[in-house]
Amino acid sequence: MAETHLPLWRSGRWEPGHALRCYGHIVRMWIRAALAYPASFWMTAVGNMLLSGLDFAVIAVMFLHTHALGGWSLPQVAFLYGTSGLTLGLADLLVGSMDQLGVRVRDGSVDTVLVRPVPALAQIAGDRFALRRLGRVTQSGAVLVWSVAHLHLDWTPLKALLLVSLVICGTVIFGSVFVGGSAFHFFMADAAEVQNSFTYGGATMLQYPPTIYARDIVRGTVYGVPLAFVNWLPALHLLGRPDPLGLPSWYAFASPIAALLCVVVAGLLWRTGIRSYRSTGS
Amino acid sequence: MDDALIEVEGVTKSFVVRRRAGRFRRTRTVVDAVAGLDFTVRRGEMVGYIGPNGAGKSTTIKMLTGILLPSSGRLRVAGADPVRDRVRLAQRMGVVFGQRTTLWWDLPLRDSYELARRIYRIPDATYTRNLARCVELLELEDLLDVPVRQLSLGQRMRGDIAAALLHEPEVLYLDEPTIGLDVVSKRRVREFLARVNAERGTTVLLTTHDLTDIEQLCSRVMVIDHGRVVYDGGLDGLHEQGRSERTLVVDLEREQPPIELPGTRLVRCEGTRQWLAFPASASAAPLVAALAGRYALRDLSVREPEIEDVIARMYGEAVVAV
Amino acid sequence: MYTAVCVRSFRRYATYRAATGARVITNTVFGFIISYTYLALWQVRPHLGGYDLSSALTYVWIGQGLLSVAALNDLGALTDLQTRISNGDVAVDLYRPVDQQAWWLACDLGRAGYQLVANAAIPMLVGALAFHLRVPQGSGWAVAACWSASALALVLALVVGYAIRYLVALTAFWLLDVRGVQLVYFLACSFFGGFFLPVTLFPPVLEAIARALPFVAVFQVPADVFLQRYDAAGTLAALGLQLVWAVVLLGIGRLVQGRAVLKVVVQGG
Ligand SMILES: Nc1ncnc2c1ncn2[C@@H]1O[C@H](COP(=O)(O)OP(=O)(O)OP(=O)(O)O)[C@@H](O)[C@H]1O
Numbered sequence: 033m034a035e036t037h038l039p040l041w042r043s044g045r046w047e048p049g050h051a052l053r054c055y056g057h058i059v060r061m062w063i064r065a066a067l068a069y070p071a072s073f074w075m076t077a078v079g080n081m082l083l084s085g086l087d088f089a090v091i092a093v094m095f096l097h098t099h100a101l102g103g104w105s106l107p108q109v110a111f112l113y114g115t116s117g118l119t120l121g122l123a124d125l126l127v128g129s130m131d132q133l134g135v136r137v138r139d140g141s142v143d144t145v146l147v148r149p150v151p152a153l154a155q156i157a158g159d160r161f162a163l164r165r166l167g168r169v170t171q172s173g174a175v176l177v178w179s180v181a182h183l184h185l186d187w188t189p190l191k192a193l194l195l196v197s198l199v200i201c202g203t204v205i206f207g208s209v210f211v212g213g214s215a216f217h218f219f220m221a222d223a224a225e226v227q228n229s230f231t232y233g234g235a236t237m238l239q240y241p242p243t244i245y246a247r248d249i250v251r252g253t254v255y256g257v258p259l260a261f262v263n264w265l266p267a268l269h270l271l272g273r274p275d276p277l278g279l280p281s282w283y284a285f286a287s288p289i290a291a292l293l294c295v296v297v298a299g300l301l302w303r304t305g306i307r308s309y310r311s312t313g314s
Numbered sequence: 315m316d317d318a319l320i321e322v323e324g325v326t327k328s329f330v331v332r333r334r335a336g337r338f339r340r341t342r343t344v345v346d347a348v349a350g351l352d353f354t355v356r357r358g359e360m361v362g363y364i365g366p367n368g369a370g371k372s373t374t375i376k377m378l379t380g381i382l383l384p385s386s387g388r389l390r391v392a393g394a395d396p397v398r399d400r401v402r403l404a405q406r407m408g409v410v411f412g413q414r415t416t417l418w419w420d421l422p423l424r425d426s427y428e429l430a431r432r433i434y435r436i437p438d439a440t441y442t443r444n445l446a447r448c449v450e451l452l453e454l455e456d457l458l459d460v461p462v463r464q465l466s467l468g469q470r471m472r473g474d475i476a477a478a479l480l481h482e483p484e485v486l487y488l489d490e491p492t493i494g495l496d497v498v499s500k501r502r503v504r505e506f507l508a509r510v511n512a513e514r515g516t517t518v519l520l521t522t523h524d525l526t527d528i529e530q531l532c533s534r535v536m537v538i539d540h541g542r543v544v545y546d547g548g549l550d551g552l553h554e555q556g557r558s559e560r561t562l563v564v565d566l567e568r569e570q571p572p573i574e575l576p577g578t579r580l581v582r583c584e585g586t587r588q589w590l591a592f593p594a595s596a597s598a599a600p601l602v603a604a605l606a607g608r609y610a611l612r613d614l615s616v617r618e619p620e621i622e623d624v625i626a627r628m629y630g631e632a633v634v635a636v
Numbered sequence: 637m638y639t640a641v642c643v644r645s646f647r648r649y650a651t652y653r654a655a656t657g658a659r660v661i662t663n664t665v666f667g668f669i670i671s672y673t674y675l676a677l678w679q680v681r682p683h684l685g686g687y688d689l690s691s692a693l694t695y696v697w698i699g700q701g702l703l704s705v706a707a708l709n710d711l712g713a714l715t716d717l718q719t720r721i722s723n724g725d726v727a728v729d730l731y732r733p734v735d736q737q738a739w740w741l742a743c744d745l746g747r748a749g750y751q752l753v754a755n756a757a758i759p760m761l762v763g764a765l766a767f768h769l770r771v772p773q774g775s776g777w778a779v780a781a782c783w784s785a786s787a788l789a790l791v792l793a794l795v796v797g798y799a800i801r802y803l804v805a806l807t808a809f810w811l812l813d814v815r816g817v818q819l820v821y822f823l824a825c826s827f828f829g830g831f832f833l834p835v836t837l838f839p840p841v842l843e844a845i846a847r848a849l850p851f852v853a854v855f856q857v858p859a860d861v862f863l864q865r866y867d868a869a870g871t872l873a874a875l876g877l878q879l880v881w882a883v884v885l886l887g888i889g890r891l892v893q894g895r896a897v898l899k900v901v902v903q904g905g
């Protein structure tokens with residue numbers, strides 16, 4: 033093509049590295065803007081922490097009246113709670129602002145995102161980045177640490193690896209649900225609150241042991257929206273609990289595959305969404 | 315080397331619009347925003363793109379920038395498909411939407427530029443030079459640290475134009491860049507655009523409702539209406555195409571009944587003053603001679619056709635023709 | 637006039653059809669999740685806190701139904717008031733010859749009415765189909781009395797909830813960023829109101845705190861009335877408690893509003 037003589041910075045090739053760097057720049061800019069009002073920032077951050085702590089207070093109150101829920105002890109449920117909250121929190125921190133996309137689709141300001149030489153996803157995910165969401169991450173992380181300390185697991189390198197992979201894959205799965213769900217904003221800008229059922233609803237569900245739910249519901253989270261791979265399946269192995277569905281034992285290690293699938297599906301949905309974006313009349 | 319930068323062939327865009335009709339029913343109508351466009355823009359050209367409200371100007375620009383996928387037809391910018399190569403082409407184009415800012419709303423202008431530097435990967439030297447130039451020519455000095463949402467419309471627009479040019483784009487799309495600007499700012503923006511076009515050879519496609527923009531900037535005009543090009547050529551040609559008329563303003567010594575003169579048409583008659591229209595291509599000399607022979611004149615002048623009138627007539631006809 | 641405002645508000649909310657659908661789905665999903673956790677808990681401890689299993693499940697679905705009616709996770713119609721305060725439009729409202737508190741109450745009741753029909757009915761119906769829920773029992777008279785007491789308790793709950801939210805919205809006069817306050821409101825109302833768990837299950841100290849706060853009047857009390865946990869005298873006392881809270885909080889709202897108006901007049905918004 034004619035533009036081969038152009039210097040590199042003019043060639044504008046699509047590069048994931050550049051997209052990530054731009055995401056980083058946008059994020060940094062929003063953090064700086066948020067820290068300009070420290071009082072408000074700390075209030076919302078602490079508020080977020082309390083809000084996510086509330087779920088745990090509910091669990092704690094329940095355990096005042098019982099020693100086991102669905103056959104799981106408090107530290108075990110706390111492990112589920114911590115992993116579910118941590119992964120959701122991280123995904124929410126990284127791409128959670130995307131649920132504001134509906135507003136931008138309706139007022140047509142996605143236009144301006146599309147004329148910049150960075151994938152729209154990187155820009156929209158970074159837009160209005162809210163550091164206050166660290167509240168949930170910190171609180172869930174603390175619960176996770178507490179539960180691990182009380183579980184007396186005999187750690188092996190494999191188990192440690194599984195825990196690390198759980199956090200990463202769980203974040204990726206929830207992140208994909210955020211992105212895929214946001215893509216629906218392009219089709220039905222008003223109805224996108226449904227996404228909350230999968231993200232926040234899903235995370236609440238994962239806080240409790242799979243044994244308490246109807247089997248069909250658990251099956252749905254394995255083969256439908258694969259939320260079971262976020263923490264249930266790896267946790268069954270880590271905590272040595274019997275699997276209510278009797279799935280093959282390698283499912284506990286299959287989270288990376290599920291995460292990859294989620295990314296692909298979310299990517300396709302996103303692409304379709306962008307293609308069908310129709311801007312506004314003015 | 316073929317120097318066509320923008321090639322548009324038989325491009326259409328239709329929107330499906332759902333309207334509520336009654337309590338539960340919804341009707342589907344198809345709006346043809348663009349109904350078969352053909353044109354080419356060469357490198358370095360500065361083209362005015364005008365048409366009445368709802369003609370499809372903004373829609374065309376959105377397709378050229380890759381925001382909207384055309385319903386049919388072929389569209390090439392620098393040999394590439396704007397939708398498929400959107401991210402790549404974005405590096406080489408600048409866009410200003412008059413009614414919508416591309417700046418970061420809650421952040422100071424300077425941060426928006428800083429971010430543009432990263433996003434477009436502009437080398438430091440180039441960035442500093444271009445920013446200094448824009449700041450000087452568009453008088454942005456005092457605005458750099460103001461959050462964009464606090465800027466007035468005109469200030470924001472100047473900020474937007476600067477943002478679109480920091481990365482030295484090859485092609486610049488401007489959708490109503492002078493909307494809401496005062497006279498001085500308009501002049502400043504026009505001068506700036508003329509310089510960018512002359513010095514860097516940047517191709518410019520400009521839509522506007524202020525025809526002075528076109529008169530002062532563009533050698534070529536495209537008029538579209540109902541999604542079709544109804545005129546494409548120089549400004550002079552526009553007068554012929556629009557069958558424009560010049561006007562004889564006649565001041566008589568005394569009040570007279572309406573003048574009837576072959577080759578002219580009486581437009582207005584007020585006291586001792588009368589307005590006679592005649593084709594722009596005809597000579598005024600014989601008419602003046604004839605008038606002077608018949609009436610006692612106090613004064614007489616010839617008015618050149620107003621571009622506004624020409625365009626207005628053209629818009630009017632296009633509506634009738636459809 | 638306030639009736640007209642109420643009706644208009646009802647209609648306005650009725651136009652957000654897709655958003656309503658989305659909410660219904662979300663509430664239903666959460667209803668299922670919480671139901672299963674209750675099932676697990678009540679399996680181990682039947683009659684926990686004096687609720688039998690079907691009462692406990694009914695409690696869950698009433699909660700999901702009332703979540704949007706009582707506007708726990710947003711401010712309901714008062715979101716508009718808050719926006720108007722934040723951007724200064726409220727100055728215009730203050731010059732109109734209407735009572736602000738009554739005006740917005742009418743708006744909010746219209747909203748609640750719509751959400752009762754659209755948002756509450758479906759999750760409750762789904763819950764009733766999926767689980768064995770409890771309906772008022774006893775003689776015909778007792779059933780009729782329970783339904784009418786519940787209706788009254790619901791209206792009072794809406795007024796108390798409104799009075800609290802009115803105070804929350806008014807904070808926008810003093811605070812630039814109201815998200816923090818809103819969050820606190822949601823936390824307090826949903827936890828101490830018994831929305832997540834009946835306050836009877838709380839440890840004694842926590843329960844005492846919750847009982848002393850107005851939030852129980854928004855959710856726990858009407859739910860208990862419907863579940864027939866009170867005898868006749870107890871029901872009257874419960875309704876009386878709600879009434880007292882409504883009067884007190886509306887009164888505080890007026891005082892605060894007066895201060896706010898002064899502030900607007902002095903500082904010109
Ligand atoms: N996103 C959209 N959805 C539905 N209809 C649209 C959309 N965008 C444009 N239209 C319709 O397409 C037609 C052309 O619109 P367009 O914005 O291109 O006009 P325009 O020439 O820019 O007008 P103006 O001078 O008023 O800016 C109009 O009839 C408009 O209603």
Ligand SMILES: [Mg+2]
Nearest residue numbers: 314371372489
């Ligand atoms: Mg337009």
